Amino acid sequence: MGSKLHMETARAIPVIAEMDVVVIGGGPSGVAAAVTAAEQGMRTMVIERYGFFGGMSVAGLSGTVCGLYSSSRTNRLEQIVDGFAGRFVNLLKSKDGIAEPVPFGHTALCVHDPLSWKETADALIRGAGVHVLFHTWFADVIMDEGRLSGIVIENKEGRRAIRGKVFIDATGDGDVAARAGAPCLFGKDGFVQFPTMIFRMGGVDWKLASRMSPAEVEALIGEQVSSGNYELPRRHVYLLPMPRRNEALINATRIAKPGNGVVNGTVTEDLTWSEFEGRRQIREYERFLRDLVPGFKESYIIDSAVQIGIRQTRTILGEYVLKNDDILNARKFRTAIARSAWPIEAHGEEVKIAYLNDDYYEIPYEVMLPRGVEQLLTVGRCISAEHEALASARVTAQCFEEGFAAGYAAYSAIRERVAPKQVDVGEIRKFMVAHGANL
Numbered sequence: 429m430g431s432k433l434h435m436e437t438a439r440a441i442p443v444i445a446e447m448d449v450v451v452i453g454g455g456p457s458g459v460a461a462a463v464t465a466a467e468q469g470m471r472t473m474v475i476e477r478y479g480f481f482g483g484m485s486v487a488g489l490s491g492t493v494c495g496l497y498s499s500s501r502t503n504r505l506e507q508i509v510d511g512f513a514g515r516f517v518n519l520l521k522s523k524d525g526i527a528e529p530v531p532f533g534h535t536a537l538c539v540h541d542p543l544s545w546k547e548t549a550d551a552l553i554r555g556a557g558v559h560v561l562f563h564t565w566f567a568d569v570i571m572d573e574g575r576l577s578g579i580v581i582e583n584k585e586g587r588r589a590i591r592g593k594v595f596i597d598a599t600g601d602g603d604v605a606a607r608a609g610a611p612c613l614f615g616k617d618g619f620v621q622f623p624t625m626i627f628r629m630g631g632v633d634w635k636l637a638s639r640m641s642p643a644e645v646e647a648l649i650g651e652q653v654s655s656g657n658y659e660l661p662r663r664h665v666y667l668l669p670m671p672r673r674n675e676a677l678i679n680a681t682r683i684a685k686p687g688n689g690v691v692n693g694t695v696t697e698d699l700t701w702s703e704f705e706g707r708r709q710i711r712e713y714e715r716f717l718r719d720l721v722p723g724f725k726e727s728y729i730i731d732s733a734v735q736i737g738i739r740q741t742r743t744i745l746g747e748y749v750l751k752n753d754d755i756l757n758a759r760k761f762r763t764a765i766a767r768s769a770w771p772i773e774a775h776g777e778e779v780k781i782a783y784l785n786d787d788y789y790e791i792p793y794e795v796m797l798p799r800g801v802e803q804l805l806t807v808g809r810c811i812s813a814e815h816e817a818l819a820s821a822r823v824t825a826q827c828f829e830e831g832f833a834a835g836y837a838a839y840s841a842i843r844e845r846v847a848p849k850q851v852d853v854g855e856i857r858k859f860m861v862a863h864g865a866n867l
């Protein structure tokens with residue numbers, strides 16, 4: 429794109445709100461953070477660029493809650509994450525919006541209905557009295573001597589400011605942290621996991637479809653690609669039954685630039701290209717499924733995700749960096765705010781999965797504290813973590829628990845008149861346990 433410069437004119441913009449807690453982004457981590465802070469009596473606002481909550485879980489149709497269960501070679505299944513994740517899942521269950529757990533290697537996941545997810549978040553957010561601005565973009569930060577004191581937003585009404593005491597960056601991409609000057613990393617030597625365009629199919633006969641195992645589907649894709657019949661870049665695909673039994677969630681595409689080039693989800697040209705490529709690929713997977721996989725003969729695409737599913741972009745450099753070894757060695761922390769037994773599920777040229785066995789690791793509070801910026805917490809898929817560690821910790825149940833912890837931490841910081849970096853993590857843990865968390 430061009431390199432000419434245009435000088436923006438300095439102008440006064442209205443401050444439209446003075447809040448205690450401002451949450452930027454309404455994915456799983458942002459919803460949990462906003463609801464928790466508001467339920468503690470904080471004047472809380474969440475801003476979200478779409479007209480609904482859910483982030484990658486809904487707009488990206490990631491479509492399942494991973495990370496709730498234990499991981500064991502014997503497939504002994506125990507729910508090890510509860511807290512906000514458990515509360516949300518129970519609400520989904522009460523409206524038939526989530527299916528029973530289905531096995532995923534040594535562990536399990538639950539597929540949900542995207543509309544039920546949106547409605548569940550709406551009810552929690554409105555019930556807690558959170559102020560919501562949908563269709564609103566975070567545009568910039570307002571800094572006072574290294575402290576974040578406000579944000580600039582942009583929407584149909586133009587550019588306006590919101591002031592607050594504590595901010596929670598739940599954009600998934602660390603947009604606020606990066607803009608505030610916090611040091612951020614980008615994958616492993618610039619490599620991040622490939623995105624996926626997820627889609628849903630109707631008219632699936634699951635009785636027939638379950639006759640072919642995932643390994644057989646993978647082998648069939650391999651054969652068909654080798655014989656040049658189909659162009660299917662990913663072989664290890666997930667075909668999952670939705671809560672409505674004749675529907676399927678298809679997590680199959682792999683969006684890479686020519687030569688397995690990285691797609692940078694913070695670069696608009698890359699995002700734009702990925703949307704075209706994602707929609708092209710889903711038609712090819714549809715053709716393959718209808719032609720060759722039992723139970724899909726009469727199937728059809730219901731919809732594609734609202735946007736390309738971005739697994740990873742920036743991660744903050746926090747007060748602690750979650751290490752790959754922490755996952756593999758099932759490390760526990762005194763300041764833990766969440767457990768996880770989800771494997772390292774890395775979507776590179778191949779999907780590589782490393783399971784934990786009969787154990788779990790913990791995520792410490794410090795991964796949410798960006799270095800160099802005060803009054804900011806960062807939650808969800810942009811926490812401070814090494815590349816493979818993030819490939820485990822990024823899933824929905826853990827994002828919920830990070831938001832849960834951050835929402836209470838924001839309240840605690842405001843009540844005690846200290847920075848989020850100084851709050852008593854023991855207090856956060858006590859609160860979380862009293863509200864159902866397994867810690």
Ligand SMILES: Cc1cc2nc3c(=O)[nH]c(=O)nc-3n(C[C@H](O)[C@H](O)[C@H](O)COP(=O)(O)OP(=O)(O)OC[C@H]3O[C@@H](n4cnc5c(N)ncnc54)[C@H](O)[C@@H]3O)c2cc1C
Pocket residue numbers: 452453454455456457458475476477478481482483484485488490491492493494495537564565566567598599600601603623624625626679736737738739807808809810822823824825827
């Ligand atoms: C393809 C794919 C498949 C996945 N599969 C699974 C799965 O099966 N199970 C599972 O548990 N997890 C899965 N995940 C992971 C999971 O969906 C995400 O990691 C999780 O949604 C992250 O939550 P989050 O709150 O950190 O961020 P996000 O879900 O990314 O939410 C960020 C929110 O912030 C908003 N936002 C971003 N920038 C701005 C801005 N500048 N201004 C205003 N709003 C903004 C976005 O619109 C969005 O709503 C998958 C992810 C992908 C991409």
